[in-house]
Amino acid sequence: MTTITHHAPDALLAAYAGGSLPQPFALAVAAHISLCLDCRAAYEAHLATGGAVLETASTEAVSDGLKSNVLDLLDAPIAEKPVYQRSGAFPGPVMEALKGKPPRWKSLGMGVRQSILSDGRDGSVRLLYIPQGRAVPDHSHNGLELTLVLQGSFSDETGRFGVGDLEVADQTVEHTPVADAGAPCICLAATDAPLRFNSLIPRLLQPLFRI
Amino acid sequence: MKQSSPQISDLTAAMIAVRNDRDRDAFALLFDHFAPRLKGFIMRTGTGSGQAEEIVQDVMLTVWRKAEQFDPERAQVSAWVYQITRNRQIDVIRKENKPLPEELGEDPSAEPDASQILAVEQEAGQLRDALGRLKPDQREMVEKAYLGELTHQEISTQTGLPLGTIKSRIRLGLEKLRHELKELR
Ligand SMILES: [Zn+2]
Numbered sequence: 001m002t003t004i005t006h007h008a009p010d011a012l013l014a015a016y017a018g019g020s021l022p023q024p025f026a027l028a029v030a031a032h033i034s035l036c037l038d039c040r041a042a043y044e045a046h047l048a049t050g051g052a053v054l055e056t057a058s059t060e061a062v063s064d065g066l067k068s069n070v071l072d073l074l075d076a077p078i079a080e081k082p083v084y085q086r087s088g089a090f091p092g093p094v095m096e097a098l099k100g101k102p103p104r105w106k107s108l109g110m111g112v113r114q115s116i117l118s119d120g121r122d123g124s125v126r127l128l129y130i131p132q133g134r135a136v137p138d139h140s141h142n143g144l145e146l147t148l149v150l151q152g153s154f155s156d157e158t159g160r161f162g163v164g165d166l167e168v169a170d171q172t173v174e175h176t177p178v179a180d181a182g183a184p185c186i187c188l189a190a191t192d193a194p195l196r197f198n199s200l201i202p203r204l205l206q207p208l209f210r211i
Numbered sequence: 212m213k214q215s216s217p218q219i220s221d222l223t224a225a226m227i228a229v230r231n232d233r234d235r236d237a238f239a240l241l242f243d244h245f246a247p248r249l250k251g252f253i254m255r256t257g258t259g260s261g262q263a264e265e266i267v268q269d270v271m272l273t274v275w276r277k278a279e280q281f282d283p284e285r286a287q288v289s290a291w292v293y294q295i296t297r298n299r300q301i302d303v304i305r306k307e308n309k310p311l312p313e314e315l316g317e318d319p320s321a322e323p324d325a326s327q328i329l330a331v332e333q334e335a336g337q338l339r340d341a342l343g344r345l346k347p348d349q350r351e352m353v354e355k356a357y358l359g360e361l362t363h364q365e366i367s368t369q370t371g372l373p374l375g376t377i378k379s380r381i382r383l384g385l386e387k388l389r390h391e392l393k394e395l396r
Contacts, residue, residue, distance in 0.1 A: 015363035018356050019297040019309060025363075026310050033312040037389070040312065041382035044285060045374045048381070050297065050357040051289030052339040059247035060254055066264055067242055070271050071235070078276070085313070092313030 006165035008032050008039050017046035022122035024190035027093055028146040028166065031188055034091035035148075035164040089151040089163075089186055094127075103127050110134055123192035130154065130179040130187075143193035145169045147177070152185035154178060219283075219328055226288045230278040231321055242271055245292055253300065256358055266303060270296050282319035283328045285384035287335040297359060315388055327384060334377040341372050 008016075008029055015021045016029040033040045084095035094117075103115035105127075113129040123143070130136060132152075146168055153162040156177040161167050169175060179185035219227075222244060228237035246267050253263040273295050281291050301309045342350065349370065356366050 010368045011363045011366040014356055014366050014368065015361070017294075017297075018361070018366075019301050019359035020356075020362055023307060023310070030310040030312045037382065037385055041378050041385055042374075043312070044290070044381045044385075045378040046357075047294050048287060048290040048335050048338055048377050049342070049353070049372060049374065050293035051287055051291070051335065052342050053354050053357045054248055054252050054293045054296070055289045055339060056342065057248050057252040057255070060250040060260070060263070062246045062250050062264060062267060066246065066268060067239070070242060070268055071239070073268075073272055074235070074238070074275050083314075093310040096310065 004036050004038070004162075004164040006159070006161055006167060007036065008042075008166055009168060010042065012168070013039060013043050014046050017043055017050055022192050023120070024118065024123040024125035024192065025144070025146055027097055027117070027125050028148050028188055028190040030093040031091045031150075032148050032164070032166045034086070034093060091150075094150070094188060097125070105129060112136065117188075123190065125188065125190040128185075128187050128189055130177075130185045132179050132181045132184065135176050135178045143171070143191060146190045148188040150186045150188060152183045153180045154185045154187070155180055219325060220332055222288045223283050223328060223332065226274075226278070226281055226291075227283060227323070229275065230281050233278075238275055241274065241288070245274075246271065249292070249296060252296065252358075255354075256300065256304075256360070258300075258304075262303070266296070266299055269299050269303075273299070279318045280314065282384065282388065283323050284319065284331065284387060285381050287332060290335065293357075300359070315385070319388060320391065324387075327380075327387070330380055331377075331384065334380050338372060338374075338377055345371060 012021070012025070012029060016026055016033075021029065029039075033043050082100070084092050084100055086092050087095050090098065097117040105113035105115050107113050111131040112134055114126050115129075116124065116126040118125050127150075128136060130152075136154075146166060147161070148166050149161050149163050151163060153160060153165075154177040155161070156167075156175040158167070158169075158175060160180070161177075167177075222241065225234075225237035225240045228234035229241065249267045249270060250260075250263050253266050254260065258266070270292065274292060277295070281288070298309050298311070301307065342353065345353065352361070352367070353370050353372065355361050
């Protein structure tokens, strides 16, 4: 395992533990935790704090029948939800978003591809595939963008990002990530706002490709 | 049930008995402890009494069904139940599944290390005491954060809660589990 040097900020882990993160960010954080023991420990420390809040919550009496109901149902059969395992570069939560299937790549030109996992009112999340030396077109942000490297690496004005590294960029960052030499860079990119591209041609392509 | 140490709390011992022996009496004890707290906790987010009880029922059933995932070397029972509860609330209220980190791949040891369990309990106890010592407005912010009522922009990590020590302890538990995984392979 390579050494992860870019981690999830603590407020993001707390919000993930508390459950307030929009779905696209929750997926990026869950995927990072799947790869990073440090952030898993920090996340579980937040769960411990949540546990302390629960433990000290004011109590409400439950109905008389609830306990016997639950005891009666203990061994009732239930439909098990499928558990998605890591597959290649994709950690479990990403495989779940892919519903267990390989990504369906769509070309963005210049060898760059994307596969949209979800796109809705609380943001979007997609996989990006960037051959070495290629840039993700320069873009600026309306909101927050989380980018998790799953394969290869990229570099931009703020540093180098390898497998497991999470880049957190907000509207104050104007950056141009370029895939480093070696295997194509695959990353998971989550935003809480649609991406805007600065250069003319990608802007024209925007509606077509849902960038 | 293994009497590994008389000092391990009743709740942890009950949860281990549910996990290892499918002990229904131990489960009943957990129900009596958690159900009223869960209902109070869930109703704080504005959920009505009836729906809160449905969630309590789902959470307690998950505690029974997923018991093999409980790892006392990393989590106190309350932390584990809290996680199940928030996930369930999100599923019910937002009608979407919260993405969860993948499990580490192997169920926790059936013969846990009592000293590590006690250390986790001790750290969690200190966290609870620290929560109790916060000023009321600060405490309310912490409670809101863990009820999912604050966005990540609104969450201040300057809460005055000593998360560093419990994080290091959990990290030890995680490393031990990962080490056991390697030995199995
Ligand atoms: Zn990390």
